[in-house]
Every structure is written in structure tokens, then in C-alpha cells.
Amino acid sequence: MxxxxxxxxxxxxxxxLLLIVLELIRGRRLKERYALLWLVTGLALLVLSVWRGGLNxxxxxxxxxxxxxxxxxxxxxxxxxxxxxxxxxxxxxLDDENVRLAQELALLRTRLDELERSTLAEELEHxxxxxxx
Amino acid sequence: MNLGRILAIVPxxxxxxxxxxxxxxxxxxxxxxxxxxxxxGSTDRTAAAAAAAGAAVVRLxxxxxxxxxxxxxxxxxxxxxxxxxxxxxxxxxxxxxxLGKLLAALAEDRADVITGSRFVERNGAYRPPLGRRLGITWxxxxxxxxxGQRVTDTTSGFQALNRRGIAxxxxxxxxxxPEVEATVLVLKHRLRLAEVQVEMxxxxxxxxxxxxxxxxxxxxxxxxxxxVAMARRYTLPSEEAAHR
Numbered sequence: 001m002x003x004x005x006x007x008x009x010x011x012x013x014x015x016x017l018l019l020i021v022l023e024l025i026r027g028r029r030l031k032e033r034y035a036l037l038w039l040v041t042g043l044a045l046l047v048l049s050v051w052r053g054g055l056n057x058x059x060x061x062x063x064x065x066x067x068x069x070x071x072x073x074x075x076x077x078x079x080x081x082x083x084x085x086x087x088x089x090x091x092x093x094l095d096d097e098n099v100r101l102a103q104e105l106a107l108l109r110t111r112l113d114e115l116e117r118s119t120l121a122e123e124l125e126h127x128x129x130x131x132x133x
Numbered sequence: 134m135n136l137g138r139i140l141a142i143v144p145x146x147x148x149x150x151x152x153x154x155x156x157x158x159x160x161x162x163x164x165x166x167x168x169x170x171x172x173x174g175s176t177d178r179t180a181a182a183a184a185a186a187g188a189a190v191v192r193l194x195x196x197x198x199x200x201x202x203x204x205x206x207x208x209x210x211x212x213x214x215x216x217x218x219x220x221x222x223x224x225x226x227x228x229x230x231x232l233g234k235l236l237a238a239l240a241e242d243r244a245d246v247i248t249g250s251r252f253v254e255r256n257g258a259y260r261p262p263l264g265r266r267l268g269i270t271w272x273x274x275x276x277x278x279x280x281g282q283r284v285t286d287t288t289s290g291f292q293a294l295n296r297r298g299i300a301x302x303x304x305x306x307x308x309x310x311p312e313v314e315a316t317v318l319v320l321k322h323r324l325r326l327a328e329v330q331v332e333m334x335x336x337x338x339x340x341x342x343x344x345x346x347x348x349x350x351x352x353x354x355x356x357x358x359x360x361v362a363m364a365r366r367y368t369l370p371s372e373e374a375a376h377r
Contacts, residue, residue, distance in 0.1 A: 099308075102194050103205045106171075107212065110191045 002052050002068045010049035010072055018042035037086055041079035048072055134242045134295075137216025139166045141232075142206030144199060145223030146173040149182045155221060156186040158229035169209050170223065173202040179223070200311035203290070204302060211303040219293045227291040231331040235293035244327035246298040246319050250286030253330040264345070268352055272313050275356065279363050280320045285328060287313040297324055307362070313355050317362040 021038045024030035048055050059068035141159045145152055156168050170183035174196035184190050191205055203220060210218045219235060221227040231249060238247045272287040290312050301322055307314035319326045
């Protein structure tokens with residue numbers, strides 16, 4: 001059986017995690033899109049900490065006989081890996097988008113330079129005194 | 134096949150010493166070819182030197198690496214409706230006077246992408262050092278095996294492309310050591326690829342900084358990239374049209 005103190009500590013920690021995530025969402029410092037996985041993580045850990053019988057049952061299924069709280073660590077690790085993997089995909093997408101933006105910016109700047117030069121040349125041709133001012 | 138309007142794409146990073154020579158060489162070969170230099174965030178006066186030599190210059194706001202730099206050139210070509218693009222490196226290793234061979238093969242419509250290879254003929258003049266040769270052979274064999282088409286020089290960036298080739302590379306071009314992967318990309322998209330024998334110069338300026346450890350890393354990384362490129366999902370142009 002999981003020691004009561006571990007259950008309490010784990011429950012407090014996961015509740016704290018949930019509160020922090022919610023607060024970050026409220027303050028718009030974390031977008032819902034990226035918060036969802038953290039909420040799931042916090043909730044799952046909270047449930048596993050509070051529902052002590054359940055933790056023991058799952059430990060039994062997985063053949064963890066001596067120390068049921070190990071399941072808590074395993075679950076936490078698993079969720080963190082999923083969150084990190086999610087971030088890697090986000091990072092890859094941002095990387096692609098960043099490259100595309102830099103390319104578009106450079107192409108537009110070249111086009112703008114050309115346009116300015118040709119406008120200037122046209123004005124000079126028509127004798128407008130745009131330069132002297 | 135008429136080659137139409139031709140654009141030369143020259144990717145450059147800190148090549149102020151050689152860039153004017155490359156542009157001059159292209160114009161000496163054919164003054165009608167437009168040149169665009171894509172400056173990959175150089176810290177020297179590459180862009181100014183290129184503009185002074187009569188090239189259009191696209192300056193990337195920061196260093197994006199060779200793949201994205203080259204792709205910028207293809208996007209430039211696509212946007213402006215060029216019929217043919219050639220790519221030469223800004224360090225001067227690709228000799229503009231060899232462009233005729235690439236363009237002739239393209240004019241004969243031998244393929245959509247023509248690559249200048251140093252090794253089509255076994256007794257070509259270029260003899261790289263052993264380590265390099267091993268690497269080049271490894272990739273040539275691997276790509277040939279994977280794609281079922283004989284490719285001898287997968288690391289060559291000396292290429293000529295028609296509109297289909299330009300459109301593909303503008304949309305999708307690999308990033309880090311792009312030439313090897315691009316070979317697979319072309320064939321996966323069912324475009325035609327052909328090689329012609331060309332001579333390349335030794336680097337005019339600076340030395341190749343690839344050390345032994347780096348080259349091992351390079352070989353592993355590109356091999357992985359190749360496997361990924363083979364396993365990747367591709368949307369063929371015909372399928373893309375069906376989606377619309």
C-alpha cells in the first residue's frame with residue numbers, strides 16, 4: 001500500500017501544477033493549445049495520487065508489487081515525454097515557418113528596392129524635383 | 134526545347150572575394166542570363182560586391198543555411214516566371230563556362246533537372262582525396278540503390294532546371310546538406326534527373342573546413358536524412374491537383 005504521506009505530497013504537487021497551468025492560461029501567458037497536455041498531465045497525476053486503491057491496482061497489473069508509488073513516477077515521466085515530443089513537433093513547425101517568413105521578407109525587400117529605384121528613375125526622367133528637397 | 138528566360142541562382146555566404154568573378158563569368162558565358170545572388174546573412178560585403186557586378190541581390194535577414202538559401206533563389210525564379218534556372222556556388226568552384234553542357238542537356242529535354250557531375254566519366258580530371266572519395270562513392274551507391282537510377286555525383290550543386298524542377302525546389306527543398314537529399318526528392322516526385330560530365334575548380338578562396346570527425350558526422354546525418362527522405366510521404370503534383 002502507498003504510504004499516506006506520499007499520497008498527500010503527490011496530490012499537493014499535482015494540484016499545484018494544475019493551479020499554475022490554469023493561472024498561466026488565465027494570464028494568457030500559455031495558449032490553450034499548448035496547455036491541454038499539461039492539464040491532462042496534472043489531472044492524471046492528481047487522480048493517481050488521491051485514488052490510492054486505484055494506484056495499487058494499476059501497480060498490481062503492471063507487476064509492481066513492492067512499491068506502488070513507482071507508478072506515479074512512471075506516469076509523470078511518460079507524460080513529460082509526451083509533452084516534450086509535442087514541443088519538438090511544434091518547434092519543427094515554427095522552424096519551417098520562420099524560414100519561410102525570412103525568405104518571403106528577403107524576396108519582398110528585393111522587390112521593394114527595385115520598385116523604389118524604378119519610381120525614382122521615372123521621376124527623374126519626368127523632371128520632378130524630388131531629390132533636392 | 135526552348136530554354137526561354139534563364140536565371141542563374143548563386144547562393145553566397147561571405148564570398149566578397151569571389152562573387153564578382155562568378156557573376157562576371159556567367160555574363161561572359163551569356164550576357165542574357167539574369168543573375169540573382171542570395172546572400173545568406175553574410176558578415177562581409179558580399180551583397181554590395183554582387184550588386185556592383187550587376188546581379189540582383191536577395192539578402193536573407195539572418196543565416197538560414199545553404200538549403201533555405203538555394204530555395205530562396207528558386208522561389209525568386211518561380212515568382213518571376215523564369216523558364217530555366219541554373220545554380221552555381223558563390224565560392225567559384227562551379228565554372229560558368231561549363232554551363233553550356235548543362236543547358237544543352239536541358240534544351241534536348243533529357244530531364245527536368247540536369248546535374249553537373251565530376252564522375253560520369255571514370256577518367257575525369259577530378260581526383261578528390263581518399264576520404265572525400267569514399268564519402269562521395271557511398272552516397273552515389275546508396276542513392277542509386279534507393280532510387281534505382283544511376284547517380285554518380287550526389288553532392289554536386291551545379292544544376293540546371295526547367296520550370297517543373299524550379300516549381301518543385303521552390304516548394305520543397307532539403308535544409309542542411311541539401312544536394313544528396315534533393316536527388317531523392319526529384320525522383321520521388323517523378324521528375325526526371327540526368328547527369329552530365331563537368332569539370333569543377335578547386336575552391337578559389339578559403340579552405341573546406343570539414344574535419345575528419347565532422348565528415349563522419351556528416352555521413353551519418355545525411356544517410357539518416359536519405360532514409361527519412363525515402364520513407365517520407367510525398368504529394369505528387371497530380372494528386373495535389375485532385376485535392377483542389
